[in-house]
Amino acid sequence: MKNLVLSFTLLASVATAQKQGVVLTHQEAQKRVEVTVDGKPFTAYIYPGPEVLKKPVLYPIRTAGGNFITRGWPMDPRPGERVDHPHHVGMWFNYGDVNGHDFWNNSNDVKGHGGPFGTIVHTGVKSMKSGKDQGELTVTADWLDKDGKPMLQETTTFIFRGQGNERSIDRTTTLKALDKDVTFKDNKEGMVAIRVARQLEHPSNKPEVFTDAGGVATKVAQMDNTGVTGHYKSSEGVEGESVWGKRAKWMNLTGTINGEPVSVAILDHPKNVGYPTYWHSRGYGLYAANPLAPSVMSEGKDKPMNYVLPAGKSVTFQYRVLITSGPVADDALNQKVNQFTRL
Template identity: 25%
Template structure:
């Protein structure tokens, strides 16, 4: 009888303990599970732009319009980076100081083709015209597209054919964007020299014109780096303030890029980037590739940027 009573007491205690555990599990905070339905998407407005969306938010916008009647506005395609709401660019469009500076863009002020020289930085003697998207891929973690761009004279004569590829990867907040820019430039009208100077050539980023100039600062791999004289910096970074929000932009220089690259990274109005020179024989192609890592908030520590760079540099 005593054994039976002892057994019943333990059964009751066991059921009581299970009930308590069920209650605790029911009311305890549950871990947040990532939404497996969130993915990248590409939304084109033909003749205007291509939106890159992650879930419902526009993270970037590739501007594709070209109209000879709106030359200053449409003479080059470029990439806008959008703010955390997806509603407003944090990069520059038309107007403001140096109207030809636009978002993430590429150009050369001394583009020599044969015995002629053209300005396809300020776009005074030619245009870069988006022709078509020749590749588009989207998924939960990555999106990519390739824009076929003709570099041409004002009267439409071809100078270069470019395949400009963007690869976007999903990032956690407070990061805004992780995008690789790859430009394959093919000489189609004679031997080509990509030339200019660090202020007027290369692959560069221009912050929105309304930034607070006094708050702009730059950081390099070491304290004593001088972008004006030190070639082939692995990366350069800028911090700026726009509408009260601080943003950080890191541009990474892939080791496969042309050597003796000099950087322009000191202007308070928020334009910076790499200036690689190159020679392209007719029918041949040169590839330029960079990664832009953009976050809200102040710049990460140098060690963190360097670690990100080393990961990028290990890719092809």
């Protein structure tokens, strides 16, 4: 009996140890890779296919306290959320004009609007590794034109970390042009982005459409700002909705979710094209960095880039997202940038 108890204790200890650290689990049937930190859900890389989503994304994303920083709608509607931009799901990477194709706005719910649309299709999990301090996931995808022909080949490596009150995601994406030059025309719709939860929006009194408790769209004449606490601040000291169209090395969005003070910072990297990036960040919950559209983002003050990637050549973009439970000082974020750029 004593040996049996010891065996059960040992098995329990092994199971607990297996949950510690950053663990990645590929659920192939569900087309997702789950990421946990010390046994707690953090995020998931999901690739349900073009019938559901026109790109792979990270969804949802949680704080160390277990609160969602990402909007639920349209995947999992929550009461009081805005019903807009159905292509804003989780955290993603794409662009609004790639050889004339709109990858940003493509959605099954977009009717009679724009185009031609491009689609990003997951092609494989190249490698996956769990670890005590971090987990690493490398995936591949094709950027398809309106006829389903690949124009870009994408390889992305995510590094997930979690310790104490902090979670982080590094995204390194390499795009390779295939048989033709690829032009990223100056366009405001880009590039790395998160659609944040209602609590992280900036308060607004404009009439809007929201979801009710059943996920049904409901028009409201005046918005209820209860619990809406979002506030942007950039590395250059610009705050609030004025950050849109400004350049900065990092952006920090703060707020409170279910009583948990939250900081969501996105860090740019000096090796990125267009550094320091312009910020396509809106008070209604779109939180994006766009390095390729200087003319549009500056409202004509800067010259267009119209970045061209020659056939057979590659370009790499690197970003870090820091999700902290509690306040983060500007000096601390500058130190985080130094750590990120030294890697």
